[in-house]
Amino acid sequence: KAGVTQTPRYLIKTRGQQVTLSCSPISGHRSVSWYQQTPGQGLQFLFEYFSETQRNKGNFPGRFSGRQFSNSRSEMNVSTLELGDSALYLCASSLEDAGGVSDGYTFGSGTRLTVV
Amino acid sequence: AQKITQTQPGMFVQEKEAVTLDCTYDTSDPSYGLFWYKQPSSGEMIFLIYQGSYDQQNATEGRYSLNFQKARKSANLVISASQLGDSAMYFCAMRGYNTNAGKSTFGDGTTLTVKP
Numbered sequence: 303k304a305g306v307t308q309t310p311r312y313l314i315k316t317r318g319q320q321v322t323l324s325c326s327p328i329s330g331h332r333s334v335s336w337y338q339q340t341p342g343q344g345l346q347f348l349f350e351y352f353s354e355t356q357r358n359k360g361n362f363p364g365r366f367s368g369r370q371f372s373n374s375r376s377e378m379n380v381s382t383l384e385l386g387d388s389a390l391y392l393c394a395s396s397l398e399d400a401g402g403v404s405d406g407y408t409f410g411s412g413t414r415l416t417v418v
Numbered sequence: 419a420q421k422i423t424q425t426q427p428g429m430f431v432q433e434k435e436a437v438t439l440d441c442t443y444d445t446s447d448p449s450y451g452l453f454w455y456k457q458p459s460s461g462e463m464i465f466l467i468y469q470g471s472y473d474q475q476n477a478t479e480g481r482y483s484l485n486f487q488k489a490r491k492s493a494n495l496v497i498s499a500s501q502l503g504d505s506a507m508y509f510c511a512m513r514g515y516n517t518n519a520g521k522s523t524f525g526d527g528t529t530l531t532v533k534p
Contacts, residue, residue, distance in 0.1 A: 333520065335520065335521075335522065337524075344524060344525075344526045344527065345509065345511075345524035347521050347522060347523065347524075350520035350521060352520055357520035357521075358520040358521040360521070390461065392463065394463070405468070406453050406455070406465030406466075406467075406468050407453075407455075407463070407465055407522070408465065409455075409462060409463035409464075409465075410462075411461065411462050412461060412462075
């Protein structure tokens with residue numbers, strides 16, 4: 303079966319611009335989570351969507367937003383980019399029902415964002 | 419709040435030997451799941467093993483086993499018969515069923531190097 307697909311793989315943006323990243327989960331997976339990975343901060347939770355509803359949100363400023371569509375595909379948007387937003391952004395999907403956590407994430411390959 | 423602590427930034431093991439990667443956790447959720455992921459140098463995160471907080475037996479998946487000690491809040495990963503391909507960064511993570519539903523917290527990771 304197809305894995306989690308993230309596009310684009312690489313992105314270079316200028317400070318002040320905005321960016322939209324896309325994630326297509328594994329077919330049938332209703333939960334999509336986003337993480338930011340940096341060498342200094344490790345893996346930081348951004349938000350999670352389940353059946354088009356944001357179920358939980360991490361401690362990121364309002365410049366970071368996301369959404370999930372009816373086909374479970376998800377997008378995240380970062381507005382007014384800052385140099386510190388340079389990171390690997392990982393999307394992960396899981397099969398879990400609401401409240402169930404027994405299956406692990408399947409991660410995409412990530413989007414490497416560089417802000418210059 | 420959830421917290422994962424991995425105290426070993428780097429570990430070395432001889433090929434074919436067993437190795438234990440440490441993980442301790444803290445959470446306010448009464449029920450939760452614990453996970454281990456592997457991230458090779460290629461960057462993609464790979465789910466290895468899951469342990470539920472109410473599971474009576476330690477989880478095993480092939481050469482991976484999770485040594486779960488609930489009272490000590492520890493969830494160590496044991497890799498038996500190490501292979502060169504096991505060289506990677508390993509992350510311990512947890513996800514709550516209730517108050518933190520949908521949010522996973524990751525540790526800082528342990529870099530494992532398998533020596534021939």
